[in-house]
Amino acid sequence: MRKTLYIIGLSVFVFSCTSQQNVKKNTYKPKNPVAQPKPAVKPQTPETPKPQITNDHGVEFFTTNIADATKNDNTASYGSIVSAKPIGYKVVKTYFPAIAQNFRQKYLILHYTALPDDKSITVLTQQSVSAHYLVNNTGDNEIYQLVDENKRSYHAGVSSWRSDKNLNDTSIGIEIVNTGYASDSTGKKIFAPFSDDQVKKVAALAKDIIIRYQIPATNVLAHSDIAPTRKQDPGPMFPWKKLYDQYQIGMWYDETSKQNFFNTAQSDFAVRYSDASFIFLIQTAFQKFGYGLELSGKWDDTTKKTIEAFQYHFRPQNYDGIMDAETWAILQSLNQKYPTK
Ligand SMILES: [Zn+2]
Numbered sequence: 623m624r625k626t627l628y629i630i631g632l633s634v635f636v637f638s639c640t641s642q643q644n645v646k647k648n649t650y651k652p653k654n655p656v657a658q659p660k661p662a663v664k665p666q667t668p669e670t671p672k673p674q675i676t677n678d679h680g681v682e683f684f685t686t687n688i689a690d691a692t693k694n695d696n697t698a699s700y701g702s703i704v705s706a707k708p709i710g711y712k713v714v715k716t717y718f719p720a721i722a723q724n725f726r727q728k729y730l731i732l733h734y735t736a737l738p739d740d741k742s743i744t745v746l747t748q749q750s751v752s753a754h755y756l757v758n759n760t761g762d763n764e765i766y767q768l769v770d771e772n773k774r775s776y777h778a779g780v781s782s783w784r785s786d787k788n789l790n791d792t793s794i795g796i797e798i799v800n801t802g803y804a805s806d807s808t809g810k811k812i813f814a815p816f817s818d819d820q821v822k823k824v825a826a827l828a829k830d831i832i833i834r835y836q837i838p839a840t841n842v843l844a845h846s847d848i849a850p851t852r853k854q855d856p857g858p859m860f861p862w863k864k865l866y867d868q869y870q871i872g873m874w875y876d877e878t879s880k881q882n883f884f885n886t887a888q889s890d891f892a893v894r895y896s897d898a899s900f901i902f903l904i905q906t907a908f909q910k911f912g913y914g915l916e917l918s919g920k921w922d923d924t925t926k927k928t929i930e931a932f933q934y935h936f937r938p939q940n941y942d943g944i945m946d947a948e949t950w951a952i953l954q955s956l957n958q959k960y961p962t963k
Contacts, residue, residue: 704772727771727835728786729793730828731778733845734816734855736802746797753777753795757823765827781848782914783841784962789848794831798824798856811941813857821861825869832871840912840960842872843935850913850931851924858938875936875955883951891947901925904945907953908932910962921945 705713735742739758746752746768752775756766769775777795778788786792798820803811816824832842844860845853866874894900898919905917908928915928930943936952 725835726792727794727831728837729783729789729841729843729848730831730837731789731793731795731843731845731848732824732828732856732860733777733795733797734800734802734857734860735797736800736855738801739799742797742799751776753797755794755796755827757796757798757820757827759799759817759820761817761819763823765823771831778845779849779852781845783843783848783912787914794835796824796827798860800856800859803854803857811854811857813854813859815859816856816861821864825865825871828865828871829869839871839873843912844931846931846934847913850915850928854931854934858934858941860934862935862938873956873960875952875959879955879958880948880951883954884947887947887950887954890950891945895945904950904953907950907957911953911957911960 705715707713733753735746735756737745739760742756742758743766746756752769754767754769754771754775754777756768758764758766771794774790775795776790777797778790778793781787781789783789798816800816800820801814803813806812828842831837844862845855846857862872863874865871890900901921902917902919905915905919905925908915908925909917911932913928913932915924918925926943929945929949930941932953933941933943933949936956937949940946
């Protein structure tokens with residue numbers, strides 16, 4: 623076989639086309655896309671000649687460029703193409719970009735560090751945990767990048783959302799410097815607020831990441847959402863509603879829908895609170911929304927922590943971990959607005 627032949631097996635190409643159910647349809651157009659290398663030959667049109675094809679041992683091979691970058695925005699790599707450099711050979715990136723590809727980065731997970739600035743940096747750079755980005759609380763305009771976006775950082779731990787597990791594999795993690803919570807005399811967790819500067823930084827950073835990787839609203843989550851039995855961060859002081867209202871980041875419910883569910887929810891709670899069938903119904907709704915919750919039919923500790931995590935995110939005025947009519951109404955309105963596909 624000729625050493626310099628740029629080959630792609632036609633038979634392989636045709637076979638790949640039968641697997642397109644996994645291909646994410648992509649309509650996103652970046653505002654300022656990084657200039658893409660122009661194909662050596664224009665995409666095939668009636669006016670342009672067909673790609674040259676040779677036949678080698680009964681198999682057809684393309685020998686000219688068949689790339690059409692206009693059909694594949696995912697080839698936009700924002701300056702981060704990582705390629706092999708085999709000694710004595712040339713890796714060519716521009717000839718055959720495949721349509722069948724998407725980003726590995728499917729989730730954006732927000733955290734607080736539970737530490738002040740200096741200790742946050744030490745822990746996240748020198749120990750066994752990390753995040754892609756660290757948003758400081760020093761009032762400047764800097765955001766620290768600790769890990770390349772194409773690499774895994776160790777921020778999520780044992781985690782799940784919908785059908786996905788171990789979200790370090792598929793997420794970008796943002797740590798926000800915040801001291802977390804202290805428990806009062808009654809055992810209630812009292813959380814520290816986030817400064818406006820930090821919230822603006824987080825919003826700008828999150829927006830940039832969400833747009834570039836086309837991360838859906840359902841996948842912009844708190845650490846406590848994906849690990850509710852272990853984690854509280856970024857906690858109820860983090861302004862998820864503000865991010866949704868002002869920056870269109872993440873999920874939030876519609877007030878009218880919530881009110882409609884609330885009227886029924888109130889009577890449900892008056893008569894059915896302890897019924898196993900009612901608890902199953904609520905646990906199923908949490909599971910459907912995304913939480914990794916076992917269906918026990920009991921108000922057990924895992925369910926309580928899941929309710930608490932949900933309240934941190936969507937009903938931060940009261941995060942006692944006890945299911946009530948308002949929490950139930952919000953959960954149902956979110957499931958209606960963001961159905962599992
Ligand atoms: Zn965390």
